[in-house]
């Protein structure tokens with residue numbers, strides 16, 4: 001019997017990543033297990049039956065031949081569900097702030113001690129995600145390592161800024177019911193917002209469970225009207241087990257990705273006509289060991305929210321010839337040596353121009369198959385932070401790619417807030433063959449470089 005409605009197909013897509021294709025369980029148990037253990041807000045039609053040949057909407061026969069182990073099925077499913085919703089809410093929040101920043105110029109951009117920017121969006125996302133996670137799992141059970149703190153916001157001359165953050169957080173939490181999340185009974189006060197931000201003060205480590213949050217990754221891209229990401233990962237005993245990456249400006253048409261430094265112009269042109277004509281924004285997610293990474297389109301504010309959202313599986317590119325590959329790297333040469341990667345690209349015969357993208361959108365591009373290699377070689381002495389990489393690593397790996405340091409070692413998330421012991425830089429590739437070639441090329445070029 002065919003799957004009878006596109007809605008059913010969408011639900012199957014959404015649920016599919018929770019089922020690793022490892023061991024076999026009878027599909028007849030699918031709806032009841034879901035109802036009992038997984039997603040209480042979802043209505044599953046128990047009469048769904050899958051045929052091995054028929055396809056409806058975007059659901060394929062393969063999508064439907066679900067194999068899973070009920071133990072694995074339960075693990076992290078609730079955490080993933082809440083994390084995806086929280087990141088989705090955060091993306092909508094960021095969109096509003098970015099639009100205000102670009103079109104009304106009424107969002108103040110602050111400078112941190114290291115001269116990097118921070119905005120209302122960074123603090124507001126941190127507060128919102130912290131609040132959503134605490135509500136879902138209980139404050140005492142939630143430990144978060146995150147980028148922002150409350151030092152600036154707590155200053156006596158920051159009242160206006162704190163009020164703006166509080167307003168932004170409350171606007172976002174007012175949307176919580178659209179995601180099946182209960183909003184606060186009354187809007188959060190400024191001190192509750194400060195509390196939610198400052199609770200994200202875990203320092204990580206090798207044991208136990210903690211979340212890692214970069215509320216706005218690529219804040220520079222954000223303030224320039226360009227790419228940025230909201231990144232949330234769950235780490236258990238030093239290993240990232242869940243990764244969720246919201247990319248509000250990720251274009252569905254890959255050609256737009258390479259439109260460097262011009263999003264502001266695209267945005268202004270499109271918004272004056274119809275912002276819907278630029279199809280952009282997604283949330284990607286994966287669970288370690290599930291063998292799948294998934295992408296949901298970002299809900300459009302113009303349309304009525306329909307949750308659960310549909311999702312489709314993403315996979316890395318199959319290109320393993322460096323001559324045909326595209327590599328991406330940070331926009332700012334202060335953050336990664338462009339001259340080293342240019343030499344390396346030349347040495348392996350990379351013909352395409354580098355794709356310079358702000359934020360963990362670079363990880364998203366590899367996972368989605370829009371680019372094949374990501375390299376970041378920060379200046380000596382700079383210590384990479386775990387929140388700049390954790391979510392992206394899980395998603396790329398589950399989409400079929402490889403992420404290591406330049407020595408070929410996995411990134412280490414178990415030694416605090418920094419990626420301690422990182423060998424030279426970070427390399428992500430769409431597959432092992434390409435990865436090896438890049439690592440060999442790095443070795444060959446390293447000694448002659450000035451890094």
Ligand SMILES: Nc1ncnc2c1ncn2[C@@H]1O[C@H](COP(=O)(O)OS(=O)(=O)O)[C@@H](OP(=O)(O)O)[C@H]1O
Nearest residue numbers: 216217218219220330331332335357358359378382
């Ligand atoms: N000097 C230096 N070297 C390397 N990396 C640095 C450096 N300074 C900052 N950061 C971190 O880089 C994050 C932004 O990385 P991107 O890849 O987006 O860089 S770029 O803006 O595209 O150049 C950025 O993340 P956000 O602060 O969340 O934007 C920083 O954590």
Ligand SMILES: [Mg+2]
Nearest residue numbers: 214217218388
């Ligand atoms: Mg960051």
Ligand SMILES: [Mg+2]
Nearest residue numbers: 147214216217
């Ligand atoms: Mg950040």
Ligand SMILES: [Mg+2]
Nearest residue numbers: 116117147219
């Ligand atoms: Mg920052």
